[in-house]
Amino acid sequence: MYSLGMRREFSARHYLIGGDWGAENREHAHHYRMELVLEALNLDRHGYLVDIVEVEQHLEAVVADFAGHTLNDLAAFAELNPSIERLTTILHTAFRTRLAHLRLEALTVTLWEDDIAWTSYRAPL
Template sequence: MYEVKIISEFSAAHHLRHFRGKCENLHGHNWKVEVVVRGSCLDESGMLIDFGVVKQITREILGGLDHRYLNDLPAFKERNPSSENIAEHLFEGLSERINNDHRWVYCVSAWESKDACATYWNDRR
């Protein structure tokens, strides 16, 4: 088994509905995002997937979140833009573009601060 990880980031504002505390108010984060891709075999160049490909796809998806008010986005109209839901949203978008018979997005972590993150993975691969 092989594993590739990239780290990216984005900045955005949000508030958490139905939450009692400071995060119910409008605030922002500089999120760090970790994307882990796993796979069973390497391609003819000896790579699971090019880091640049994973970075580019991640940047494209994060472009829809960066410097936005997350609560206004369709993905978060019905659910809170919590770190958990952001990680799941990114996981789903990345999986659509990266997964094939030999590799898959294993997990995505959304760090809202240097010491707090949420990770999403799907055991149903």
């Protein structure tokens, strides 16, 4: 199985809902570090897993949908707690949709909200 990973960083704001999490219930910012990993059994006829330039364009578009925004205000988080786990799943869905035309076996999104806390979501395609 081949894997190809790419990273991006972006900042966004959020506040947690549905529980008493102290300061986390007040709007605050995170500088997120995201890693996208694509997996496939075979390379294309040029010896590539994917066209990196194309994947970079999708990365930029997805990040633009979240960067600089308050996550709670986005339709994807309507009535949902914007936890790092939920954000990772929503990012995964966005990439899954955008990259559906590629012959991938799996896609993983890993997201750090600081230097010690991260989450990851991997699913076969």
